[in-house]
Amino acid sequence: MVFGDCTCEYEDTKHNKETALKYKLGSIASILVAGVVGVSLPLLGKKIPILRPKNDIFFMIKAFAAGVILATGFIHILPDAFDNLTSRCLKENPWGNFPFIGFVAMLSAIGTLMVDSLATGGYQRSNIKSKQVK
Structure with missing residues (x-):
């Protein structure tokens, strides 16, 4: 994997790439939503005192x-x-x-x-x- 002359055979047979893609896209969306919520907490602090x-x-x-x-x-x-x-x-x-x-x-x-x-x-x-x- 690291060296070009490596003879290690690696075959990925235990992962379903289509299912993994769905989970990756879902995780990206959830990270974006959580990031927006996290960034907006201080901004919401102007209206909600407990979030200051x-x-x-x-x-x-x-x-x-x-x-x-x-x-x-x-x-x-x-x-x-x-x-x-x-x-x-x-x-x-x-x-x-x-x-x-x-x-x-x-x-x-x-x-x-x-x-x-x-x-x-x-x-x-x-x-x-x-x-x-x-």
């Missing part, structure tokens, strides 16, 4: 969304990564000597949570500064 970004419920919704994104990555992407990066077509060094899949997954999760924490902290600091100015 300064409330705790907003941060709970945001934390839940971050967890859903991480879980989606771990459930859908991680198994394929394990299958592909443990292929016997890959050289033993370095792929077989170090668990790159788990390492990258751990770094990605930590990085995602760090970005979320920094963004939340920055938003809260800007809120505090704007209240002090008034």
